[in-house]
Amino acid sequence: MIVKKIFSFFIVFGLFILCLVASSNQLFSLWNTMGLMPEKATRGDLYGLTYLRQFKEYDFTEQSILAPANHSKNDIQKNTHLFLIGDSFTNSIDKSHYIAQKTDFIRLGVNSKKIQLDSTKRNVLIIQNVERGIGYRLNDDQYQQTFMGTSGYFTHEIKEDLKKENAEKPALLKDFGGSNIEDRLQAMLFNAKIFGLIKEAKAALNLNLFGRIHGKNVISKDQKSIFYLDEAGDEETVGFASSFCNLRDEKIKEYVKNSEEITQFYKNMGFDDVYFAFVPNKVSIIAPNDDKYNHQIERLQKYHSASFKTIDIYSALVGHPEFYHKGDGHWNNKGLALFVEKVNNLLKKKQ
Amino acid sequence: MLFNSIHFLLFFIVVTYIYFKLGLTGRWQLLLLASCYFYMIFKPEYILILFLTIVIDYFAGIWIEKAVGSQRKLLLILSLISNIGILAYFKYFNFLNHNLSSILAQFDTQNPIPFTDFILPIGLSFHTFQAMSYTIEVYRGNQKPERHFGIYALYVMFYPQLVAGPIERPQNVLHQFHTYHRFSWENAKSGLMLMAWGFFKKVVIADRLAMMVDFAYKNPHNQNGITLLVGTFFYTFQIYCDFSGYSDIALGAAKVMGYDLMENFKSPYFAKSISEFWRRWHISLSTWFRDYLYIPLGGNRKGLFRQYFNQFFIFLVSGLWHGAKWTFVAWGAIHGLYLILALVRDKFLPNISLPKDTWGKSINLTFTFVLVMLAWVFFRANSLQDAFVILEKIFSLNINEPLLSSLNRVEMIFSLFLIAILLLKERYFFYISTASDSQFYGIFIGLIFLNYFLGVFNTNQFIYFQF
Numbered sequence: 001m002i003v004k005k006i007f008s009f010f011i012v013f014g015l016f017i018l019c020l021v022a023s024s025n026q027l028f029s030l031w032n033t034m035g036l037m038p039e040k041a042t043r044g045d046l047y048g049l050t051y052l053r054q055f056k057e058y059d060f061t062e063q064s065i066l067a068p069a070n071h072s073k074n075d076i077q078k079n080t081h082l083f084l085i086g087d088s089f090t091n092s093i094d095k096s097h098y099i100a101q102k103t104d105f106i107r108l109g110v111n112s113k114k115i116q117l118d119s120t121k122r123n124v125l126i127i128q129n130v131e132r133g134i135g136y137r138l139n140d141d142q143y144q145q146t147f148m149g150t151s152g153y154f155t156h157e158i159k160e161d162l163k164k165e166n167a168e169k170p171a172l173l174k175d176f177g178g179s180n181i182e183d184r185l186q187a188m189l190f191n192a193k194i195f196g197l198i199k200e201a202k203a204a205l206n207l208n209l210f211g212r213i214h215g216k217n218v219i220s221k222d223q224k225s226i227f228y229l230d231e232a233g234d235e236e237t238v239g240f241a242s243s244f245c246n247l248r249d250e251k252i253k254e255y256v257k258n259s260e261e262i263t264q265f266y267k268n269m270g271f272d273d274v275y276f277a278f279v280p281n282k283v284s285i286i287a288p289n290d291d292k293y294n295h296q297i298e299r300l301q302k303y304h305s306a307s308f309k310t311i312d313i314y315s316a317l318v319g320h321p322e323f324y325h326k327g328d329g330h331w332n333n334k335g336l337a338l339f340v341e342k343v344n345n346l347l348k349k350k351q
Numbered sequence: 352m353l354f355n356s357i358h359f360l361l362f363f364i365v366v367t368y369i370y371f372k373l374g375l376t377g378r379w380q381l382l383l384l385a386s387c388y389f390y391m392i393f394k395p396e397y398i399l400i401l402f403l404t405i406v407i408d409y410f411a412g413i414w415i416e417k418a419v420g421s422q423r424k425l426l427l428i429l430s431l432i433s434n435i436g437i438l439a440y441f442k443y444f445n446f447l448n449h450n451l452s453s454i455l456a457q458f459d460t461q462n463p464i465p466f467t468d469f470i471l472p473i474g475l476s477f478h479t480f481q482a483m484s485y486t487i488e489v490y491r492g493n494q495k496p497e498r499h500f501g502i503y504a505l506y507v508m509f510y511p512q513l514v515a516g517p518i519e520r521p522q523n524v525l526h527q528f529h530t531y532h533r534f535s536w537e538n539a540k541s542g543l544m545l546m547a548w549g550f551f552k553k554v555v556i557a558d559r560l561a562m563m564v565d566f567a568y569k570n571p572h573n574q575n576g577i578t579l580l581v582g583t584f585f586y587t588f589q590i591y592c593d594f595s596g597y598s599d600i601a602l603g604a605a606k607v608m609g610y611d612l613m614e615n616f617k618s619p620y621f622a623k624s625i626s627e628f629w630r631r632w633h634i635s636l637s638t639w640f641r642d643y644l645y646i647p648l649g650g651n652r653k654g655l656f657r658q659y660f661n662q663f664f665i666f667l668v669s670g671l672w673h674g675a676k677w678t679f680v681a682w683g684a685i686h687g688l689y690l691i692l693a694l695v696r697d698k699f700l701p702n703i704s705l706p707k708d709t710w711g712k713s714i715n716l717t718f719t720f721v722l723v724m725l726a727w728v729f730f731r732a733n734s735l736q737d738a739f740v741i742l743e744k745i746f747s748l749n750i751n752e753p754l755l756s757s758l759n760r761v762e763m764i765f766s767l768f769l770i771a772i773l774l775l776k777e778r779y780f781f782y783i784s785t786a787s788d789s790q791f792y793g794i795f796i797g798l799i800f801l802n803y804f805l806g807v808f809n810t811n812q813f814i815y816f817q818f
Contacts, residue, residue, distance in 0.1 A: 008368070012365055012369070015364055019358070019362060019365065182358055189357065201804075210759055210765070211761075212759075215809055
């Protein structure tokens, strides 16, 4: 009897601790670093939503890691500093892969750090943007805030007030509160392998019986690929993020105008070269014929009067679905390598 | 906190476990603390509004008892004005202001009153009405004022029924907070079973039907009549399963701890008249309006015309209670009209009625269901204009039109099967028996299994949370 009482006490105490940890992002992070979280095998973000076994990539981690950089010391462009503003498509690339003397990466929408330019060097800025982000990052309402903020990501010199801005906020102020409690509890309780199998069973039932998958995903017509709803949904649901939205010429014109303004802004700041690199949505490469593809990237890159420069990634990817993960919305190490190659070729080019 | 969340399940287990480990004093403290946490998960600062209501009505109750003569009435009126004032400010200010702007615009005048931009405090209408029932009952002498501030606060805030009812009466609940409830396996079984069935109604039925309803109602101008008819039919069951599912979970959670809350639904779609429907649907609200508004207005004691007026007025207010939108007012008005027409028929054409055999009852039941279903169009539609478009398309539908749906054929048939199961259960097994342990374990585990595998988890809030 006493054993039963002690057992039930510990169970309930454990649940209480779980609730407490889940209600704070900091405690949750601490829980994670203490190794208390059931380890979730990484099989791709889309798999992590749908739990459809056919999109499970058992070698996901290997497929995501770029082979170590193999360029020689002679390849390093001694007078070139590379600055990258990018999203999750380029976030994981180690700086050593680029052949610039110095490389800085700023994650769009995440980092607010400001970096000082060295005017004695050739400063190259590359703004990488995934296709589904173009619509809401380069539109008239958003482009200034997204790419230029109040004074952009970079500066001529770091003044006292910028030092303060760059300083980390006190940890206590970071995301403290009740948001995302449900997601945290899900992660703490149901990441274990056994639950993965149960989730797969439910996902299979939903797909095979009801033809439904997770609400944030879309399955291709041939049932062989999955995509984010954002990139492959209809315009009414997801707006301009979708590869299949009806993109009028006026919108392309708007994005071109804003890209030019961003270019000029950074040129005025002291950059020698500014390039945009538009990474195609997975659906634009793998299943562009599932609906009416709007060819957003091609239209932007080939806009007749555009004066901003681009790195053409789209053309290199067309016809190469193998550059994307099966169970993830991003490209794999082949895509990463292609991006690095394109950037390094550009750095080698003398202006 | 949403009932259909892991967070709630853990919360419920922890709170219930600690509850049974504590003495009477510890229990009300725990429940009050837990209820604050439950409420503050939505938007912490809104607890202050709730606190203000509690303080006003706590002291109003005590002062009303002490006062004599007209002072008692004055105190009651002041407390009601405070409660309704808070409700009106948070729920109806923008609605009234918007309508004022529309009227002024007719005269090319701009409305100088600015709009507010806060989110409606969750469950405000529910706990305001519950608080008002307390002061009214104290005024009427049916309830002694509660001197214990903590217990009174718990009466308003008791977490199972805090945000979506049932709207309790002090006579039913307050004394239960003063009672020490021993753990009862029978209570635990019936409470847990009620919760499991409530979850089934919410996640398996309501949230599944919601996918079709949302599809049909999103842009009714682009839908055909048959799609809108099926969407409306599904909504009729969606709203029932959503709301009664919430009530079941609330009643079940309270029952496990030994508390009996009032029944809120009694198979409303088996009603054979509109007045019977209202004796079976959202009982705690309809009896609230009956006891605190309809009867004080004179009820049926002041002549026929006055009775019709009172009836209609109550339903207009009931519509407005649901939300600050003309669609809700129209929904209430339609039910008011239904009831007046029934009263007129009973008065002037008493011989016109169907035979009381099975066929007659079935026709009455079907007719009542269709009337209720058509009224739901106004409740669900995004605007009055949409509601009229939907009704127009339903009444002019062509049977050869294709049924468009966001659900595949299998899931459509499965949805109909679920509706049939629901109706059969309500008709023949209103309560799931938990008398035998083995039967309890079998059905309870089966329901948990079905809830997970057949549940639709799109973090859909309960519809009545918005009220």
